[in-house]
Amino acid sequence: MSRHRRPFSLLAALTALAVPAAAGCSPGGSGARVDPPSAPPAAVAGLCAALHKELPGTVASLDRTPALPESDLTAAWGGSAIVLRCGIPRPAKMLDEKQDGVEVNGVGWLLEKLDDGGFRFTTGMRLAYTEVRVDKEHATDAGMLVGLSAAIAKTVPEGISSY
Template structure:
């Protein structure tokens, strides 16, 4: 085996660590279409209250930068605030969970990850979690605390 090939696993491991390091990467997160000003204001307040870590993952910058988006662990956990009402909200058979006073619609994704979307709040907030982190039940605790503190209960007009 050549020395270049034998060094490949070490290079790949270091590259992976650099991508997961705090501040070492930016997650590509498409902001939702421009929400009404009132919803955007709630999302800006939420953005300021979001935790620095979720499920042990450090907060990552997003590209493009937006007060409507946030990420942790690269793109392992991605949040978008101010999304339009999801169609799945109309399905009475959809599953949900309540965490720290916040109701979340639960949808399993085709890739094994999950999408959680707040319900009964003045702004809809979506959190997509990759398959590798979807088993951490405590993941929504800090996010729910931030949502409860900044996004009032009610029905979003968006």
């Protein structure tokens, strides 16, 4: 991921990428199926548990939805419209300097358009990697990463995770 600092322009970045809809249930369901990452190291799991407690109740005007199975490593808003997984292994694309990224409230995010039509944001330069998948309708909300970034900045220290 490029280490260039870019001004926050999530709306412009997403519009330019023509973000397609994420696969999954429509917003507002009774719960969202979110597979937790497989056995992150205890230190990473501890950071994710702290993050879980600080996550906002609302993201992009969507209320928090139960993530199933229940885990401190996952969260969802608006059914599966916005889904978070903390404690994932470092994505291979994180090392590609040609990948695009933005910085929101001091948290760097790798931006990926997925083959299945979804869109994923992954934190970089933090001791635990966190990914957020967003559907098309909510990906263009420029404030969507603001509350999530604030919670991550508060609970997941800067650094390079060895996981």
